[in-house]
Every structure is written in C-alpha cells, then in structure tokens.
Amino acid sequence: TIFAHPWAHALMGHAHMSKAAKIKSFDPNSPGAANAQLYGLPFTCAEADIVLVPVPWEVTTSYGGGTAHGPRAIFDASFQVDLFHPEFPELWKRGIAMDEVPKALLHQSADLKKEAKHVIDLLTEGGSKKDHTRAEKALKRINAECAVMNDWVEQRCTYWLDQGKLVGLVGGDHSTPLGYFRAQAKRHRSFGILHIDAHMDLRIAYEGFTYSHASIMYNALGLKQLTKLVQVGIRDFCAQENEVLVKEGERVNVARSADIRRQQFDGITWRAQCDAIIERLPEAVHISFDIDGLDPTLCPHTGTPVPGGLTFEEATYLLSRVAASGRKVIGFDLVEVAPGPHDEWDANVGARLLWHLCGVLAKGR
Numbered sequence: 001t002i003f004a005h006p007w008a009h010a011l012m013g014h015a016h017m018s019k020a021a022k023i024k025s026f027d028p029n030s031p032g033a034a035n036a037q038l039y040g041l042p043f044t045c046a047e048a049d050i051v052l053v054p055v056p057w058e059v060t061t062s063y064g065g066g067t068a069h070g071p072r073a074i075f076d077a078s079f080q081v082d083l084f085h086p087e088f089p090e091l092w093k094r095g096i097a098m099d100e101v102p103k104a105l106l107h108q109s110a111d112l113k114k115e116a117k118h119v120i121d122l123l124t125e126g127g128s129k130k131d132h133t134r135a136e137k138a139l140k141r142i143n144a145e146c147a148v149m150n151d152w153v154e155q156r157c158t159y160w161l162d163q164g165k166l167v168g169l170v171g172g173d174h175s176t177p178l179g180y181f182r183a184q185a186k187r188h189r190s191f192g193i194l195h196i197d198a199h200m201d202l203r204i205a206y207e208g209f210t211y212s213h214a215s216i217m218y219n220a221l222g223l224k225q226l227t228k229l230v231q232v233g234i235r236d237f238c239a240q241e242n243e244v245l246v247k248e249g250e251r252v253n254v255a256r257s258a259d260i261r262r263q264q265f266d267g268i269t270w271r272a273q274c275d276a277i278i279e280r281l282p283e284a285v286h287i288s289f290d291i292d293g294l295d296p297t298l299c300p301h302t303g304t305p306v307p308g309g310l311t312f313e314e315a316t317y318l319l320s321r322v323a324a325s326g327r328k329v330i331g332f333d334l335v336e337v338a339p340g341p342h343d344e345w346d347a348n349v350g351a352r353l354l355w356h357l358c359g360v361l362a363k364g365r
Contacts, residue, residue, distance in 0.1 A: 019047040023093050028083040038098045039078045039355070048095030050358050051165040053156050055176040056106040057149055059113050059142060060209040064303045066338035068109045071101055071170045073339035073347035074354060081351050087320060088359030096358050098170070099156065105149065109172075112142050120207055139208050146175065146211035153179025157331075161187065166361050170354065171335030173213040173303060174201060174290050178220065184286055184330060185225040191284040191330060192228035193220060194277075194322065196293035196315065198306040200234055200254070202241035213303070213336075216288075218244060221251070230280050232318070233257050233293040235306040253280045257308040270314055274321045285322060287332040287357065289315075291350060301338040301346045312349065316356045323363040332357045 017025070022042045032040010038052065045051050054071030061067065075098055083092040115138040121127070122135040153169070157180045160167045169180050174197070184191055195201075195217060202221075206212035211219065220226055221244075229252045237245075245252055255277055263273060291298075296305035298312055310318075323329060334357060337350035 019043065019095065022047070028092055032079045034079075038075055038096055039081055039083065039092070039351075041083075041092060041096060043095035043097050045097045045099055045160075045165075046163075048097035049166055050094060050096045050168065050362060051160045051163075052096065052098045052168045052170050052354075053153070053160065053180075054098055054101045054170045055149075055153055055172040056101060057109045057171065057176050058173040058213075058303070059109055059116055059146060060175060060207070060212040060214075061113070061173050061303045064301065064305070064338060065113070066301060067171060067173045067303055067336050068106055069339055070172060070335075070337035070347070070350065071098070073344060074170060074334075074337055074350045075101075077344045077347035078351040078354070080348060081355050085355065085359055087356075088363065091355075091359050091362060094362050099160070102152075105152070108145065112145055116142055116209070119209075123207055143210045146209070149176075150179040150182070150211060153177070154182045155179075157183045158186075166365060167331050168354070168357060168361060169331075169333035169335075171333065171337075174216045174288075174335045175211050175213040176335060177288060177333035178211065178216060180331065180333060181220050181223060181226070181286065185223040188225060188284050188330060190225055190227040190282060191286060192230065192282040193217075193226060193286050193288050194281060195229060195231045195288045195290075196233050196310070196318075197231065197288075197290040198233060198235045198257075198292040198309060199290070199304065200231060200237040200241045200245070201290075202244040202252075203238065204240060204244070221248065227251065228280060228282050229253070230277060231255065232277055233260070233308075233310050235308045236304075257310075261308075270317065271321075274318045277318065278322055278325050278327070281322070281327060283327055284330045285327050286330055287319065287322070287360070289332065289334045289353070289357065291334065291336045291346070291353070294349070298349045299337065299346050301340040302336045303338060312353070315353065319356060319360045323360040328364075329361050332361055
C-alpha cells in the first residue's frame with residue numbers, strides 16, 4: 001500500500017512548475033517550509049535525481065529499539081541542515097526526495113516485533129512446551145514476513161533505479177537493505193560493499209531469524225555478484241562470525257576500530273588508512289552505513305551501541321575519498337538511526353550523514 005506524504009499537498013502547489021523553474025525560484029538560504037520535502041526542498045520524487053526509499057522495519061532487534069521510526073525522524077531533522085555544503089555546493093539543485101513512508105510496513109514491524117520477543121525470551125529464559133510451540137509458530141511467521149519485506153524493498157529500489165534515479169535506502173534496522181543488494185546484483189556483474197559498522201553482521205540466522213539484522217552481511221555473501229566486502233569500524237564479533245571471515249578468505253576484509261586506532265597511535269595517518277581500505281574495493285561500490293559504526297556519543301539511542309568507532313569527520317572523509325578515487329558509488333543505505341525519547345540528536349546526526357552520502361552518490365554521476 002502506498003500512503004500519501006503528509007507534505008504531498010504542499011508540493012501540489014508547485015505542480016505546474018518545472019524542475020528548472022523550481023530551482024530558479026527556490027531560496028536555499030531561507031528556512032525550509034514545514035510542508036516541503038526532505039531538507040525543505042521543493043522537488044517531488046519524479047523530479048529529484050536522488051530518491052530515498054524509507055524502510056521502517058526492526059522486527060529482529062533484540063537490544064535497543066526505535067529504528068523503525070528512523071526514516072521519519074531523519075526527515076523531520078533534515079530541515080535543520082544548511083543546504084550549502086562546501087564539498088558539494090550544487091547538491092540541492094540535483095533534487096533529493098524521500099519516497100512515501102509505507103505505514104503498513106511500520107505497523108507490521110511493530111506487530112511482528114512483539115512476536116519476536118516470544119522467540120528471544122524462550123532462548124534467554126526457557127519456557128514450557130506451550131511456549132515452545134508458540135515461539136516456533138512465531139519464528140516461522142517472522143521468517144516468512146521478512147522475506148516478503150525483502151521482496152518489497154527489491155521491487156521498490158528497482159522501480160526507482162529503472163526511472164534512472166540514484167537510490168539510497170533509509171532504515172530501519174540493518175536487515176532492511178538485503179532487497180536492495182539483490183537489486184544491485186541484478187544490475188551489476190560484480191560489485192563491492194563498503195560496510196561501516198560496529199558489528200560484522202556475519203551471524204548465521206541469529207536467534208533463529210533467517211533475516212536478522214545481525215545476519216545481513218552473511219546473507220549478502222549469498223550473492224555471487226558481491227565480490228568484495230570491506231568492513232570498517234568493527235568492535236564486536238563472535239567466534240561464528242570469525243569462522244565465516246576465515247572461510248571467505250580474500251572476499252572479506254576487516255578494519256577493526258582498535259586496529260585503526262593502534263595504527264594511528266603508531267603514526268599512520270587516516271588518509272593512508274582510507275586509501276588502503278579503498279584499494280580493496282572493486283570499481284562499483286555500494287555503501288552500507290550502520291550509524292553505530294560511529295562513536296556512540298553521536299548515536300546514543302541506536303540499537304546496539306559499542307564504545308569506540310569513527311568520529312563524524314573520519315566517516316565523511318572516508319566517504320569523500322571513495323568518491324574521489326574514481327570508483328562508481330552505485331547506491332547506499334543508512335540504517336539503525338533511532339530517535340531519542342527526549343531529543344532529536346541521533347536524527348540530526350543521521351540527517352547530516354545522509355546529506356553527505358547523497359553528495360558522494362551524486363558526485364561524478
């Protein structure tokens with residue numbers, strides 16, 4: 001089901017204007033109108049060069065929650081971002097717009113998350129025979145519905161790619177971009193993923209969930225077109241993930257946060273480290289950015305925060321170096337942004353990181 005944007009009526013007023021006319025009449029220095037599109041811009045998805053697909057889904061998250069509300073929170077916080085970006089000064093003219101937030105998906109995520117709790121509780125606390133039967137039923141349903149969500153994401157991303165758009169996905173938890181990876185695999189004979197995260201996400205069907213947020217990169221490796229996975233900022237992983245890493249050999253490279261810092265303490269520059277990371281990537285690159293790859297002071301409400309990680313400017317510098325390296329950034333996802341109960345700090349950081357990701361995606365395309 002496609003639901004109309006609450007801001008759709010505002011854009012109707014500009015319906016008779018061409019994109020060029022909108023660019024001419026728009027003042028990037030004034031505050032964005034409350035009923036405008038993302039970042040206060042006047043462009044519809046049809047007019048925008050960059051379309052963001054929101055996926056409000058967090059069924060299998062087992063620690064913190066709230067990432068399903070990430071897309072909406074980022075949208076709301078985006079109005080605080082100044083449109084002049086010294087690195088991408090003309091970016092706003094390309095047009096950035098967010099697709100309709102699928103409310104049906106949001107409601108279903110909340111419903112299934114309650115069922116997932118039965119499965120997780122049984123694993124951690126045990127239970128009766130009746131509890132086991134209930135959990136088995138819930139697990140089956142969740143795995144089936146997550147598969148449907150993946151199909152929807154693949155179709156939606158494919159739809160916008162077919163329109164010639166540059167596409168970014170905004171989650172939700174980190175299980176959400178699998179459908180987008182599949183869409184990329186159908187368009188590219190080979191591609192790599194630059195994965196910025198506190199976690200490897202190489203668990204096999206974590207907690208029984210085939211499409212767990214902790215299994216996203218294990219599932220991505222099932223795509224033969226994915227020739228390289230380069231992981232940056234990793235702090236947490238288990239023995240099973242280490243086994244997957246060893247088994248995959250050269251296909252997966254890891255730059256742990258602790259190793260990055262150790263090398264820096266020994267005098268190696270971040271520029272040299274970024275170039276070594278980028279050297280491992282193939283020509284076509286999808287960026288998968290879990291906000292918890294950053295230092296958790298920047299994203300305290302994310303699902304599974306871990307001490308350590310990248311500063312904001314280390315992250316944006318790395319992304320800019322990727323764009324400058326001549327590699328083709330074919331898409332991105334930004335996931336695990338969870339709005340705080342009392343402030344929009346996480347969403348504010350997310351909106352600014354998203355703006356930079358859009359700049360990197362648009363550069364040279």
